Amino acid sequence: MSEKITFKELVELIAKQSNQSQNSTNSFIHELVGIIEDGLKKNGSVSLSGFGKFELRWMKERAGRNPQTGEEITIPGQNKVVFKPFKALREDVNKPFANLESKIIGDDPDASKPAPKAVPLAAAASVASTTGDISIDDLLIEKENPRFPSAPVKKKPPLTTPSEEKLAREVQKKGIFNWSYAAAVVVVLAAFIILFFMMQRLGEQTDIAPTADEPTEQVLTPIEPVIEPDEQVADDEEAEPGEELEQTSFETASHTLQSGETLWSIAESQLGNPYLWPVIYYLNLDLLDNPNQIPSGADIEIPSISDPDNLNEFEREQIALGYFSLYEWNRANNPDEARYFLWAVGVFSPDLLDQPPSQVDPDDLIFARNR
Amino acid sequence: MNYKELIERLASQTGHSQKKTRQLLGEITSVLSDQLSEGKSVSIPDLGTYDTKINDEKKVYNPHYDAFILVPPKRVVEFTPSSVIKEKMKFLETSDE
Numbered sequence: 219m220s221e222k223i224t225f226k227e228l229v230e231l232i233a234k235q236s237n238q239s240q241n242s243t244n245s246f247i248h249e250l251v252g253i254i255e256d257g258l259k260k261n262g263s264v265s266l267s268g269f270g271k272f273e274l275r276w277m278k279e280r281a282g283r284n285p286q287t288g289e290e291i292t293i294p295g296q297n298k299v300v301f302k303p304f305k306a307l308r309e310d311v312n313k314p315f316a317n318l319e320s321k322i323i324g325d326d327p328d329a330s331k332p333a334p335k336a337v338p339l340a341a342a343a344s345v346a347s348t349t350g351d352i353s354i355d356d357l358l359i360e361k362e363n364p365r366f367p368s369a370p371v372k373k374k375p376p377l378t379t380p381s382e383e384k385l386a387r388e389v390q391k392k393g394i395f396n397w398s399y400a401a402a403v404v405v406v407l408a409a410f411i412i413l414f415f416m417m418q419r420l421g422e423q424t425d426i427a428p429t430a431d432e433p434t435e436q437v438l439t440p441i442e443p444v445i446e447p448d449e450q451v452a453d454d455e456e457a458e459p460g461e462e463l464e465q466t467s468f469e470t471a472s473h474t475l476q477s478g479e480t481l482w483s484i485a486e487s488q489l490g491n492p493y494l495w496p497v498i499y500y501l502n503l504d505l506l507d508n509p510n511q512i513p514s515g516a517d518i519e520i521p522s523i524s525d526p527d528n529l530n531e532f533e534r535e536q537i538a539l540g541y542f543s544l545y546e547w548n549r550a551n552n553p554d555e556a557r558y559f560l561w562a563v564g565v566f567s568p569d570l571l572d573q574p575p576s577q578v579d580p581d582d583l584i585f586a587r588n589r
Numbered sequence: 590m591n592y593k594e595l596i597e598r599l600a601s602q603t604g605h606s607q608k609k610t611r612q613l614l615g616e617i618t619s620v621l622s623d624q625l626s627e628g629k630s631v632s633i634p635d636l637g638t639y640d641t642k643i644n645d646e647k648k649v650y651n652p653h654y655d656a657f658i659l660v661p662p663k664r665v666v667e668f669t670p671s672s673v674i675k676e677k678m679k680f681l682e683t684s685d686e
Binding site for chain 1: 590591592594595598599602603605612613614615616617618619620621622623624625626628629630631632633634635636637639641643645646647648651654656657658659660661662663664665666668670674675677678679680681
């Protein structure tokens, strides 16, 4: 909770500012409180110009429970005293965050990438290939391939949504033959479509092109060619092409925290994207404990991020680690909000979500993976 | 009760002029809001406690845009009425409004 100032200190401050004795200030405030009470009794509301408004709000009768005995009781209707701060007070109090604005982030903050259709497909396919001991591909090859010729594959309509794929897998487990065949088609088609997008996007990567034909020409495909391209797509999504240089540390610049600055505002002005602020937090963990209250006057290190729209793998990992530290901090201090930070970890580095540096709450993990 | 009535009553009870009362009340609210802006919590006997709280950044769904919106952190005033005033007002029949 916030630091308190006692009523005595308050009276001293007011007395000093208004050149009154403390005694008269004290009695003035008591008169004021009495009048506020009276006003509430008579009119149900009292406003103090430039400050706020006191109001009585009628709370309807409602059913409740005695917390000690668990017995059901009816809580009678009653008045509640509420205070509504006026705009001037609201703005004064919110000054440290005044420069922040809401931002539309869409379903996924990284959704602005090229080849939007390839992303869900790649995700679906790589999930399918990494979950469980028996992947869908293993099952398909054991059961289907010897029996079925490859020709009809191309004639099947493209069933490519992940839910259908999931359904297909479930049915297959029960041993229903046709559905599992459809699943084979789904996987092969998914791989084919991904490769098609890749060829469009990365025309120069000709080494992948040959593998594109294999899965379509015959169903009897080894697992690898199907999975490999998928993973490659996924990798390319994370590390933007062309950023192949291995980076292991940031170049940093020193920055002295000014009063009124926030990590958010620093990230916005120095890094070009306010949502990267956790990377600053992570780099200065020893100095900053509470991310919401940063010590003014302290010198912190600001990492240099060359292009906030094209983060390389190292930068993504560091940002994800930053969000993870925030997740840990919020779990200790603000458990209700913590899961959103874990969700953000997955945005920047899905790998980190799979191998978290420390224990995470399973429910939070489910939330974080649900995107 | 509006601000004018409040000043009138306060002036007559404290013996200050209305102008002076207005000025004093202005000092009180400005000191209160200064303290709150610094993140301190302030209690006023028999009335209640003012405190501030930081609402963290949160992600909310906005159906209008059909998208998630990241709402920045915000610091807000919280007022907790004292038990004295709470009890007094609880079962009061409000005359108007």
